[in-house]
Amino acid sequence: MAGPLVIAIPKGRILKEALPLLARAGVEPEAAFADEDSRALRFATNRPDIELIRVRAFDVATFVAHGAAQIGIVGSDVLMEFDYSELYAPVDLNIGHCRVSVAEPVALAASDDPRSWSHVRVATKYPSLTARHFAARGVQAECVKLNGAMEIAPVLGLADRIVDLVSSGRTLKENGLVEVEVIAEVSARLIVNRAAFKTRSAEIGPIVAGVRAAVE
Numbered sequence: 085m086a087g088p089l090v091i092a093i094p095k096g097r098i099l100k101e102a103l104p105l106l107a108r109a110g111v112e113p114e115a116a117f118a119d120e121d122s123r124a125l126r127f128a129t130n131r132p133d134i135e136l137i138r139v140r141a142f143d144v145a146t147f148v149a150h151g152a153a154q155i156g157i158v159g160s161d162v163l164m165e166f167d168y169s170e171l172y173a174p175v176d177l178n179i180g181h182c183r184v185s186v187a188e189p190v191a192l193a194a195s196d197d198p199r200s201w202s203h204v205r206v207a208t209k210y211p212s213l214t215a216r217h218f219a220a221r222g223v224q225a226e227c228v229k230l231n232g233a234m235e236i237a238p239v240l241g242l243a244d245r246i247v248d249l250v251s252s253g254r255t256l257k258e259n260g261l262v263e264v265e266v267i268a269e270v271s272a273r274l275i276v277n278r279a280a281f282k283t284r285s286a287e288i289g290p291i292v293a294g295v296r297a298a299v300e
């Protein structure tokens with residue numbers, strides 16, 4: 085008998101939206117899971133055969149791709165960046181809606197036409213997605229990899245533009261940037277390790293079905 089199924093959930097915004105979906109699928113974590121002050125990373129649920137871990141969004145994909153967790157919830161932005169063949173993404177959860185966009189300083193945008201770009205220097209945590217996007221447009225992109233707070237890069241001269249998630253647009257606005265190109269619409273997906281989906285189908289199948297029903 086393998087150990088409990090491990091479901092990886094990203095810290096932050098998606099977590100709160102994911103809880104009601106998990107509850108409707110019959111999985112209710114212990115109270116500490118939704119408590120941002122808790123330093124625990126691993127949590128029991130009402131189901132003795134299921135536990136949750138709380139990790140960074142990009143790491144959800146890594147844990148599940150390696151089979152360290154069997155199931156996860158992750159934004160489609162992360163799947164676009166990594167393109168892990170070990171991951172199966174059977175359900176669009178219809179939560180965590182946002183977009184991956186190119187943004188630049190307001191002053192630059194005033195006289196800028198994205199169609200005229202030939203070379204851009206971009207700060208982003210999505211170097212792969214960014215390179216693919218600009219290559220397809222015939223634009224040469226130089227990426228500076230950051231892990232957060234991209235919005236501060238242009239004013240300090242680290243990059244002239246950023247590629248990042250935009251949700252309400254508030255972070256761009258408060259940092260003097262405007263969105264000039266949408267690369268992709270994003271929503272959260274349920275992901276499953278492909279090998280585990282075959283070897284533990286009796287356990288994983290009902291969870292996937294429960295989450296799918298909860299979304300619909």
Ligand code: PRP
Binds near residue numbers: 096231232254256
């Ligand atoms: C995310 C994202 C944007 C912001 C978008 O950052 O990277 O900066 O939220 O949301 P908004 O359009 O509603 O302002 P996050 O808060 O995760 O911080 P980080 O990038 O520093 O990790």
Ligand code: ZN
Binds near residue numbers: 233234248255
């Ligand atoms: Zn950010």
